[in-house]
Amino acid sequence: MAEMNSQRDNLSSNGAELSLRKTGTMSSSSVIDTGTEELESKENSTEDKMDGNNFVTLFGRRFNRFVMVTHINIFLYSCGFWVQQSVFPYLSKQLGADPVTFGYLQTTFAVVQLAGGPLFGRFGDLFGSRQAMMLAFASASVSYFLLSVSSSIPLLFVSRLPSIFMHAMQAGQMIVTDVCSPDKRADALGKLGISYGVGMVVGPMVGGTVSRLFSIEKGALVACVLSLISIVITYVYVPSSVKKSSSQDSNIFSPSKILRLLQAPGAFFLLTIKMGTGLFFLMLKSMFSVVALERFQLPPQQNSFVMSYVGVMAMMVQGVGIGYVTKSFDENRILAGSAMSLMLGYLMITFATSIWHMCVVFIPLIVGLTFQNVVTTSALTHTVSPTDTGAMLGLSMAVNSLIRSVSPTIGGYMLTRFGFESFGYLGFIASSTVTVVLLYKRRSY
DSSP states (O other), X not given: OHHHHHHHHHTTBOHHHHHHSOTTOOOOOBOSOOOHHHHHHHHHHHHHHTSGGGEEEETTEEEEHHHHHHXXXXXXXXXXXHHHHHXXXXXXXXXXXXXXXXXXHHHHHHHHHHHHHHHHHHHHHHHOHHHHHHHHHHHHHHHHHHHHTOOSHHHHHHHHGGGGGOOHHHHHHXXXXXXXXXXXXXXXXXXXXXXXXXXXXXXHHHHHHHHHHTOHHHHHHHHHHHHHHHHHHHHHHSOSOSSOOOOSOOOSSOHHHHHHHHTSTTHHHHHHHHHHHHHHHHHHHHHHHHHHHHTSOOOHHHHHHXXXXXHHHHHHIIIIIHHHHHHHSOHHHHHHHHHHHHHHHHHHHTTOOSHHHHHHHHHHHHHHHHHHHHHHXXXXXXXXXXXXXXXXXXXXXXXXXXXXXXXXXHHHHHHHHTOTHHHHHHHHHHHHHHHHHXXXXXXXX
């Protein structure tokens, strides 16, 4: 228990220094008022979850039951999402959407998720992770069903609206954050990427196969069925709550609460890094289906194989690389290294002339962005008390949604006006700036 108290004190140290150094190596005084009762409740809750009844043994290793169910749900969520993602650009083109309209569709999805992310996080803090996970899959099933019956562009826009609470990955992060100790949190959050990566590999292949054998609309219907299955799994196997909320503010929509979270030491800096490094990659990602179709002339099935290739890389980095790197290097070094990797990837985009070149370009881009996302997400949960981790994860997701809300529209304009290479030039400039800032901050410690 003394060691747990020492780690708890270390996790409350000040500013960005808290978030950008390796957990457990700090000794500065606490500036985040978590409250004795909150921390004791967190410790007791964690100890209760470590009871043997909550573990299962597979292949000679013990796994937390809640985390295993979460991995299954994340796989199903990822599989369903990428099934519809692989057919969505072709369905939109079939209904007459040009690249700019497709960008507006992507922006609508991002804006809706931006509005729902913080609310979803507060919902999870107040009502529990099971209810949050079920809400996420219910929203996904409605969205995918509406997509499967869309017969016009306005209906495509309507199908994006239920995604306001489609945050299953965020719900999974809530559960992992609640049941895992702080020193293992980054590795555990990273391993969620294995399940998401497997779904990212399987989903596009399923979507491409279903669209080829049946129809594009049937692919969206398959995604809807997968989401309904996850609702049942969550209801049966996930407890009503894996933590107790001691928050006196029971209002889900609380702007003052969000402002207080943004003022947590180091939080705003980490969110800024997340935005600066991820903007141009998400612009590329949102337009890549159009680029693959028009620049590289890829049919739907081959485009699905490229998405699966990206999923394999993300799965390998998050499943194997995160655990090793977080044990060997402090978080500032990891963030600086990820920014440099993104610099290289963006620069390589400017020389890519074939889909094979893009397969090489994706390597430094995926490696850099994966490390950056996992490390900043883990560090953000350390800047607040345990009862507010859901809301902080919501803000982290909201930043991604904010980027997604502007990147498709800007990306469509840049692709039409300046060409594909413009993504690489601007991304290189942004990643270079972030790298310089991180190296400067490291020297100032």
